Structures are given as structure tokens and as C-alpha cells.
Amino acid sequence: MDLLELRKEIDRIDDQLIPLLMARMDVSEQVAKYKVERGIPVLNEERERQILDDVAGKCGDRGETIKTVFAATMDASRALQHKMMDGGADLRKEITAALQDGPIAVAPGECLCRCGGRLCVHCRGAAISRCAHQIL
Numbered sequence: 283m284d285l286l287e288l289r290k291e292i293d294r295i296d297d298q299l300i301p302l303l304m305a306r307m308d309v310s311e312q313v314a315k316y317k318v319e320r321g322i323p324v325l326n327e328e329r330e331r332q333i334l335d336d337v338a339g340k341c342g343d344r345g346e347t348i349k350t351v352f353a354a355t356m357d358a359s360r361a362l363q364h365k366m367m368d369g370g371a372d373l374r375k376e377i378t379a380a381l382q383d384g385p386i387a388v389a390p391g392e393c394l395c396r397c398g399g400r401l402c403v404h405c406r407g408a409a410i411s412r413c414a415h416q417i418l
Contacts, residue, residue, distance in 0.1 A: 306355065307362060314363035324363045330356055 283291070317324065330353075337352045338345035 303355070307359065310359040310362050311366060313359075314366040317363065318367055324360050324367065 314324070316322070333356070334349050334352060338349040341348040
């Protein structure tokens with residue numbers, strides 16, 4: 283197979299994965315509703331660890347790679363659940379308010395975040411926009 287054919291095969295596989303991932307997110311929404319009704323936290327570290335260990339065991343020499351894919355999927359599910367449960371609402375309000383203030387002037391070399399003056403990527407330049415990095 284040439285590269286184009288291989289990419290087409292990946293595209294076909296992706297087309298099969300999308301409905302499965304969508305169904306998983308639908309169930310994650312139901313899980314969030316269940317947890318809200320019962321006051322259960324989103325994260326269950328023990329369950330996630332068990333799932334990831336099980337995935338790694340089922341996938342042989344590709345176990346760690348597939349485990350990473352599953353971990354990212356669970357991260358997305360948790361993010362959806364937090365959003366549905368209005369997790370982080372206070373932080374979102376603070377970020378939104380800061381963004382409405384617009385850009386602020388910063389002298390070259392001046393640090394606005396917690397990088398300790400090491401000129402992180404957020405603090406380089408003459409002006410930056412207010413961002414989550416700055417207010418956290």
C-alpha cells in the first residue's frame with residue numbers, strides 16, 4: 283500500500299470511531315446527571331486506574347500507547363461532566379472579566395505571572411492580553 287491508501291484506511295477507521303466516541307460522550311452526559319443528583323464527584327481515580335490498566339493489559343506491546351488514547355478520552359469525558367455540573371464557573375467568570383478589560387501594556391522583561399521573572403512565553407514582548415495564565 284502506498285501512503286495515500288494507508289491514509290484512506292485511517293480515515294475509514296476514524297469514520298468508525300466517531301460514532302462510538304459520540305455515543306461515549308452521550309453516556310458521559312448521563313453519568314454527569316446521575317452524579318449531580320447524588321452529589322458524587324466527577325473524578326473516580328480508582329476506576330480510571332483500573333480501566334487504564336485493563337486497556338494496557340489487553341493491548342500487548344501497544345498497551346501504553348492505547349492507554350494514552352483512553353486517558354485522553356476519559357479527560358474529555360471528565361471535562362464534559364465538569365461543564366455540565368458547572369465546575370469551574372467562578373474561574374470562567376474571572377477569565378471572562380479579565381478578557382473584557384482588553385490588552386495591557388507590559389514592559390519588555392516584566393513578568394505578570396508566576397514564572398518567577400524567568401520570562402516565560404506569556405511574558406515576552408511589549409504587550410500581552412490578559413489571559414488565564416496571568417490571573418491564575
